[in-house]
Amino acid sequence: MAGDTGPERVLVAASFVNRVGNGLFNAASALYFALVVRLPAVQVGAALTVAGLIGLCAGIPGGHLADRRGARTVMMVVLAVQAVSMAALVLVESWTTLTIIATVDQMAAAAGGAAWGALVVRVGGERPARFRAKLRTFVNLGVVLGTVGAGLALAADTRVAYLLLILGNAASFALCAALLLLLPRYPVLATPPRRRRRPVVADRPFLAFTALYGAMGLQYPVVSLLLPIWISEHTEAPRWTVAALFAVNSLFCVLTQTRIGSRIETPHDGGRAFRTAGLLFLVSCPMMALAAYTPVWAAAGLVLAAVFVHSLGEVWESSAGFALGFGLAPDHAQGQYQGVLGLGFSAGQALAPAILTTVVLGLGTAGWLLLAVFFAAVGAVGPSLARWGTRTRPQPGAAAEVTG
Structure with a gap:
């Protein structure tokens, strides 16, 4: 629908x-x-x-x-x-x-x-x-x-x-x-009295989430950049596996995003989903690394299975980002809050190629394991960050649901 x-x-x-x-x-x-x-x-x-x-x-x-x-x-x-x-x-x-x-x-x-x-x-x-x-x-x-x-x-x-x-x-x-043009003209929401003109610069929980969200965003180039290089240089998997993993990733996200994301609405839900995503990446990254040590017939299957798990983590991570990114932002300042969140994410994406190709590929299997632990550690902060953010919102319950 x-x-x-x-x-x-x-x-x-x-x-x-x-x-x-x-x-x-x-x-x-x-x-x-x-x-x-x-x-x-x-x-x-x-x-x-x-x-x-x-x-x-x-x-x-x-x-x-x-x-x-x-x-x-x-x-x-x-x-x-x-x-x-x-x-x-x-x-x-x-x-x-x-x-x-x-x-x-x-x-x-x-x-x-x-x-x-x-x-x-x-x-x-x-x-x-x-x-x-x-x-x-x-x-x-x-x-x-x-x-x-x-x-x-x-x-x-x-x-x-x-x-x-x-x-x-x-x-x-x-x-x-x-x-x-078919959308209605939504009225601009007034800034509450005695509220900062740009409240996001003083919102430490949201800025902390922005940093974590940018860090977790390194998971996107894992499939688009890191894994294809790893497959071609370190595994016996056929080259068609690269095309297949993109198809699996896209199709899985299409089929599961609404089903999973519709259940993750509040910052509390988002914090737990962020942790779940980190744990799924903790599983998927070693699976990708192990493909270098398996026979050709098993390498392709292992890579596709790893992408399946990684795609599931991607859906949980993006759903967590929606719940926390919208839920912690006040109604009247959604634009600037989303601008800051986008800045953090884009900065992470800009640094990702250098980090993944030098650190992870440079260390080989140890690099994959280090990356897996990194994702799990970042995700583990999700629940406590959600509690901090909810506790520091101006009005009780404002972080749970955002009204338009």
Whole structure:
């Protein structure tokens, strides 16, 4: 079921359309810049790194603007900017042009991420975490479908095919913005008297959760970056296993996100779910490491089983993030709180490749075991953090449920 109300169905549809476009572009972007634009991989990586670092700075101001001017309005503006910046990629011929366009896109994406979180709270009403779980299900499905479309373009391997992928992604941003016109104009919530203008900077429990959430976010590149390298360099598993693990990960998240996430709503639920996620990663990481010591017929099965366990941990971790991220944020400042949370997560993702490829791969099996213990230790803090956050909310029960 896409949603229980009209606004929920609109937001689900908008998110789905946008993610289909993202799937079209993300799966083929590297090849476009290398084969069509003919930029060296080092230059492409440098441009995207610069853009990503600058873009991080736009999340918190974008969230604050969403709180004061309306999340729907801010979201529509940033989607329009992304539609234009994405379409402009067809004009890229140099590193400088790519860097400028990518920076504009990443700044809009960061601001839009914070505004989107605030919008989810208003549309989701009394159960935003439950609604966000539904959204994530359709996000995963949209990415899968977009990736299939990208595969067709990659098979064609022509300039026109790549350009159609880029313009298709640009159109998805524009259509997403148009769909948001169907949402009601939610009134801006007034800041309570004697409340800080930017309360998140003084909210130590939420800042602590942001740090932990960014640290636990290292689990995402485990499947997309670390495991494929480990499979190719240290195991006898066939190369098709890499493609299979992506399919298992995406499909499992699509099938289980709503079922599990709908039961994890309060910060108390989120704290326990965070701990559960850490324990699941404690199991999955050693399984991935053991694939290097098994025969070829067993290595593929062990890797797929490990990804199954890891995907289950991913669902619990993301559900915990929704419950704590929304539940600990006050109604009037959801935008800036989601901006801070997004900043912490993005910072973790920026550091993840260096950490995983140097520490974990450098230490081999010991690195995998160290990573497993790290995830379990981070997750173990979840319940106590939830209790601390709930105890320090301004009003009793405000962290348990957020009203839109």
